[in-house]
Amino acid sequence: LSGLAAVSQGSSIDDGLLIVTVATEETDGFRRFMRSAKKYDLDVEVHGLGVKWEGGDVATYPGGGQKVLLLRDGLKDYKLRDDLKIMFVDSYDLVFTNGAKDILERFERLQASIVFSAEGFCWPDESLASSFPTVKSNEKRYLNSGGFIGNAKEVVEMLNHLDIAPADDDQLYYTQIYLDSSLRHQWSIKLDTRSEIFQNLNGALGDVTLKFMGTHSYLYNIKTGVTPVVIHGNGPIKAEFNRLANYLVDGWTANSGCQTCKEDTITLKEVKEDDYPSVLIALFVEVPSPFIAEYFQAVTALNYPKNKIHIFIHNAVKFHEKDVTTFLEAAPESYLSVTTVSPNDNLSEDAARNWAVDECIKKNCNYLMVIDSLVQMTNPDTLKILIEQNRTVLAPMMTRVGKLWSNFWGAINQQGFYARSEDYTDIAENRRIGVWNVPYLTTVYLVHASVLPNLQQAYTSDLFDPDMAICSFLRKQGRFMFVTNRFNFGHLVDNEHFDTKHLHNELYQIFDNPYDWEKRYIHENYSKSLEDGAEISSPCPDVFWFPVYKPIFCQQLIEEMENFGQWSGGKNDDPRLAGGYENVPTVDIHMNQIGMEKHWLHFLSKYVQPLQQKVFLGYISDPPRAIMMFTVRYRPDEQPLLRPHHDSSTYTTNIALNRPEIDFEGGGCRFIRYNCSVLATRQGWMLMHPGRLTHFHEGLRVTKGTRYIMVTFVDP
Amino acid sequence: LSGLAAVSQGSSIDDGLLIVTVATEETDGFRRFMRSAKKYDLDVEVHGLGVKWEGGDVATYPGGGQKVLLLRDGLKDYKLRDDLKIMFVDSYDLVFTNGAKDILERFERLQASIVFSAEGFCWPDESLASSFPTVKSNEKRYLNSGGFIGNAKEVVEMLNHLDIAPADDDQLYYTQIYLDSSLRHQWSIKLDTRSEIFQNLNGALGDVTLKFMGTHSYLYNIKTGVTPVVIHGNGPIKAEFNRLANYLVDGWTANSGCQTCKEDTITLKEVKEDDYPSVLIALFVEVPSPFIAEYFQAVTALNYPKNKIHIFIHNAVKFHEKDVTTFLEAAPESYLSVTTVSPNDNLSEDAARNWAVDECIKKNCNYLMVIDSLVQMTNPDTLKILIEQNRTVLAPMMTRVGKLWSNFWGAINQQGFYARSEDYTDIAENRRIGVWNVPYLTTVYLVHASVLPNLQQAYTSDLFDPDMAICSFLRKQGRFMFVTNRFNFGHLVDNEHFDTKHLHNELYQIFDNPYDWEKRYIHENYSKSLEDGAEISSPCPDVFWFPVYKPIFCQQLIEEMENFGQWSGGKNDDPRLAGGYENVPTVDIHMNQIGMEKHWLHFLSKYVQPLQQKVFLGYISDPPRAIMMFTVRYRPDEQPLLRPHHDSSTYTTNIALNRPEIDFEGGGCRFIRYNCSVLATRQGWMLMHPGRLTHFHEGLRVTKGTRYIMVTFVDP
Ligand SMILES: O=C(O)CCC(=O)C(=O)O
Ligand SMILES: O=C(O)CCC(=O)C(=O)O
Ligand SMILES: [Fe+2]
Ligand SMILES: [Fe+2]
Ligand SMILES: [Mn+2]
Numbered sequence A, B: 001l002s003g004l005a006a007v008s009q010g011s012s013i014d015d016g017l018l019i020v021t022v023a024t025e026e027t028d029g030f031r032r033f034m035r036s037a038k039k040y041d042l043d044v045e046v047h048g049l050g051v052k053w054e055g056g057d058v059a060t061y062p063g064g065g066q067k068v069l070l071l072r073d074g075l076k077d078y079k080l081r082d083d084l085k086i087m088f089v090d091s092y093d094l095v096f097t098n099g100a101k102d103i104l105e106r107f108e109r110l111q112a113s114i115v116f117s118a119e120g121f122c123w124p125d126e127s128l129a130s131s132f133p134t135v136k137s138n139e140k141r142y143l144n145s146g147g148f149i150g151n152a153k154e155v156v157e158m159l160n161h162l163d164i165a166p167a168d169d170d171q172l173y174y175t176q177i178y179l180d181s182s183l184r185h186q187w188s189i190k191l192d193t194r195s196e197i198f199q200n201l202n203g204a205l206g207d208v209t210l211k212f213m214g215t216h217s218y219l220y221n222i223k224t225g226v227t228p229v230v231i232h233g234n235g236p237i238k239a240e241f242n243r244l245a246n247y248l249v250d251g252w253t254a255n256s257g258c259q260t261c262k263e264d265t266i267t268l269k270e271v272k273e274d275d276y277p278s279v280l281i282a283l284f285v286e287v288p289s290p291f292i293a294e295y296f297q298a299v300t301a302l303n304y305p306k307n308k309i310h311i312f313i314h315n316a317v318k319f320h321e322k323d324v325t326t327f328l329e330a331a332p333e334s335y336l337s338v339t340t341v342s343p344n345d346n347l348s349e350d351a352a353r354n355w356a357v358d359e360c361i362k363k364n365c366n367y368l369m370v371i372d373s374l375v376q377m378t379n380p381d382t383l384k385i386l387i388e389q390n391r392t393v394l395a396p397m398m399t400r401v402g403k404l405w406s407n408f409w410g411a412i413n414q415q416g417f418y419a420r421s422e423d424y425t426d427i428a429e430n431r432r433i434g435v436w437n438v439p440y441l442t443t444v445y446l447v448h449a450s451v452l453p454n455l456q457q458a459y460t461s462d463l464f465d466p467d468m469a470i471c472s473f474l475r476k477q478g479r480f481m482f483v484t485n486r487f488n489f490g491h492l493v494d495n496e497h498f499d500t501k502h503l504h505n506e507l508y509q510i511f512d513n514p515y516d517w518e519k520r521y522i523h524e525n526y527s528k529s530l531e532d533g534a535e536i537s538s539p540c541p542d543v544f545w546f547p548v549y550k551p552i553f554c555q556q557l558i559e560e561m562e563n564f565g566q567w568s569g570g571k572n573d574d575p576r577l578a579g580g581y582e583n584v585p586t587v588d589i590h591m592n593q594i595g596m597e598k599h600w601l602h603f604l605s606k607y608v609q610p611l612q613q614k615v616f617l618g619y620i621s622d623p624p625r626a627i628m629m630f631t632v633r634y635r636p637d638e639q640p641l642l643r644p645h646h647d648s649s650t651y652t653t654n655i656a657l658n659r660p661e662i663d664f665e666g667g668g669c670r671f672i673r674y675n676c677s678v679l680a681t682r683q684g685w686m687l688m689h690p691g692r693l694t695h696f697h698e699g700l701r702v703t704k705g706t707r708y709i710m711v712t713f714v715d716p
């Protein structure tokens, strides 16, 4: 690469417009710029590519003199091209939203030889402010050097008029020329104070609004009523500019959705699995995580050849060691490699994450895929989809189900923390679908290996936690981070109140993670009963039978109860009850004894009550009330049966927790007035029957094994 | 009649025993005496019959000298009959309990020429007490003149020994002789201090006890261990003696029951109805009387030819005038005569009762039958039975159902008021059946016309109410009053709390007169539902149907409601309810609005709850609770129907008060979940159905007329 290179070939030269820019690196911002130029057939000459940048950190400090020097050198031959207008623009933080004809027309209308973009801040020497000609209140008074256009002759003359060093400020250079009123008149220099061509966004985000027209997207300046064509995210608002740029250049419009999504992608369709890129999947279990079994199952279930996967696991939670073991046992030898860091290794999170980066580099991987333990990656194609989307840092969007809590931020404040962008909820709730340039992502993302060498030790920071550290690092590098919501990839679990003192802690997750709880525990046919015209099984008159729980719930509830162990004596005197007396006592454990009372009441309200309404028309009791909810244990040598009785309920639910003929013999429930028995009870199915008046019933004798049922007296 | 007459011919003369007595009148007591003599074949000579009594009131005052004079005169010829023992006894208040052989044996054993009966009071001159020989503590020291036995010679000599005037005291006469120790020894006079022969009862009621042996009844003296044979109710204890005498002389024994009942009876069997005795039935309505309609109906229903009946009615209660009218209209011209005294005549009760006596005499009746308005004479043969029993004053025993309150007293205190006799409850509760001599009767009784001339104005007294007055009068005359419980004649109503402020006051009598209430209102087949194996109608699943009320209840409840008239607006806002809001309002009147809430709750407990237990096995709720109990009115132009709903009840009762097709068209109750309607509702039948969960229901549209139902939400 030399300092001079024609990079984009459009057709604007034919119309008399040449775009020039200075870029020493091909950053993600540069590529975005070039895409916009290409989109509008703008010929762009790039100067300085590969040259060492000596112009300072121009986003926040003075500097950039090197740009003038590179242009002076690069444009000298155009001095006599009076057929040509030359437009200089920054490239890392700038896009075009229209082509040469439009730009030239606007330039013509401004009746000047050179037009500079204008902004509201007088930078870098505020003392010069009063020297600028005054403007109307809706206009910008000060010169910005990020964009200008002029006749080739005057532009070249201007670039050569004064001395400048690389670290001097380019904007000050042009400002001095402009404020020299004889020069200003000699070269007929004007500022684009109304943003007829150039829109500088620093301090002007409130002046503009995004507009869509068909497949076209553009900015509209509501203060001056014009539609600028050169959009420059100058100053410290890069994240906001990136956000706007998601839409600009026809990237996304209301009518046609995401158009950039389909660009710059790759496909694995034609690729043989053996030739698939290799991926290091880094699994981080940093906190106690509900539904971690499903988390690991999703990783196992990924639709990607295991012989292209290295596994790296950092588990910081002792409590989860058995889950890691279970995961590894599920696919012991099929991965390319497995690296495990256990709680005993006492490795900090940032070190672990850095290690994963190093490991990926070491293993010559093509991608690093980070998946934290709070992720439920229910879409097994996620990895493939992300690879094919072909962005260097790309997260599959995930949220806590039904919550705005997600794995990305739409904006960031000055301190680098969370801020909500205008489009955040639309994206998080999938009303806007696309691949979104965002300032922060976390928990689950794919990183192209090309980036990794730059990221070594990047998770470590004095100021930030590892995720914020790496994102801050990437932002500083001008690396774009994307999040895609083009597919449903899965969701995040809520671990904020995860209580791990039980045997089966997920049993208690109905409040925190209702979606996962339901998925794990609620019977797959539960909702069939609620469909219009559903045929509901009725084994006895006004007794209804519903599939409610999966066997795993039944099994875990039994285990939870047996683990708790304090079965009642089955005596009339029962200190657990308000009255101290139970008329028809069972050997049981009440839900409040295992701390599940509130959860069970919620289950009643959410799952039982709609079923009740389905079968007992017109009875509305929401939420259902219950005091008595208990698991009963029948055994031949303990309490084998329950004598005829009524329940203290309007209706009773009776869920079979285990299986007749297999786990026990005998048992069942007999409704005496109807001479009708339910013997072949079904694990996880719930009997629902009136409690008080009509359904005098008894628990039949268990002759072998142990029968468990979960009984609730609803609306006592 | 002369002063001397042999009245009873036995065979004791052959054994050497002659009984003599003095009686100027043949009182009921005298007849009882003679019956006992006859029973044991004792020859009795009666002296003084028809002679004017000049001996004073010997039951309480000194006197009786006339007896000595009559005997002196009557027995003079027996002086030389040394084959003969003579026994003198009183007759009005005395009975024998054995015959001559037994008496003579006992006399022999006492080794005396004359034996006087003995008592514990020294009468009439107490100052003589210390002159009597002392006796053992269980013996009686003083002479009683009511009975003695002796050799004919010594007896005649003794009767002639001293002077005596008719009004002198006979007992003092004999006492003087006895206390003259030379005479005592000369004639060998002894006192029967241990009651070997004679039992005087005054002050000695506690010494004796009734005993039965087979068909034989006798007194046993528990102090001396002997069985006296001459039982004398001396002094002011006539009522107690009468009571004992019910049993004595084999009158009633535990084994053979009442034997006197069958004696001295007459029969109407062979008598043509035209020859039946004529009866004046005197009906007294002195107080507001519940179930007076049934009272009059019973009189109408009497199984006795109306052309032998005079009716006399004294109605003192304005409120009952329509009932009297109804009664008279029922049989207007069939009675011999009808005399009516109405409230407007302002006649006092005693005057009215005296009038009835006079009327009966005037009409030449054979009997006076008094029936007060508190009598429910359910046995239509009562009058015939009483006539055939043939006692001069005779009441059919009646009690308040299930109470000890009756129309007779078993005993009486010194002041003439109620006292309870030992056998009162056995008689009142029909454990002892018979015809009982009692000191007081009231409310309903038959009086033989022969007594009436003596009873003129007898109901009037300064001291007593009319009933006590007449009874006191009869007792003084020595007239026995009998009550018979040989048959069930009917019962008395309780008017103590009779509240007459309603239209149909009997509706409210479930507490005071539950028997009559039930009889009038409860459906004749009500209790069939409670029989073992009863087939209970079930028009829809778990909906049961019972006959509960007679049409009269339904009709009267409707009228009571319409009379009250404050039908609710059928709006949701209902100030009568605790919450002020009714979800499914009807046009109705609540039971508490007509003051029938407590009554209805009692009905639920007594009548509904057993039915409920019959059909809803194992549900026990006694007493049933209810807050909502109301009569609903459906009309096409008012509230014609009730939309689908549940009730605030465990079960609901719904009683049809009137008739489909006749009183209204449309209507009925539909149970939506079972697609089952009860259209042909039956007046007085109660639907019972679960309220809350299973039996979503609606009241169907009434298209014509008015439909009334009585609904109760039981156990809300
Ligand atoms: O054993 C059964 O299924 C009946 C249990 C039952 O009725 C109860 O717990 O109340
Ligand atoms: O009209 C009927 O029979 C039903 C009345 C009813 O359901 C009610 O009053 O709650
Ligand atoms: Fe039960
Ligand atoms: Fe109802
Ligand atoms: Mn700059």
Ligand SMILES: [Mn+2]
Pocket: A090, A091, A093, A146, A232, A233, A234, A235
């Ligand atoms: Mn710039």
Ligand SMILES: [Mn+2]
Pocket: B058, B059, B064, B145, B146, B171
């Ligand atoms: Mn006397």
Ligand SMILES: [Mn+2]
Pocket: B090, B091, B093, B146, B232, B233, B234, B235
């Ligand atoms: Mn006497």
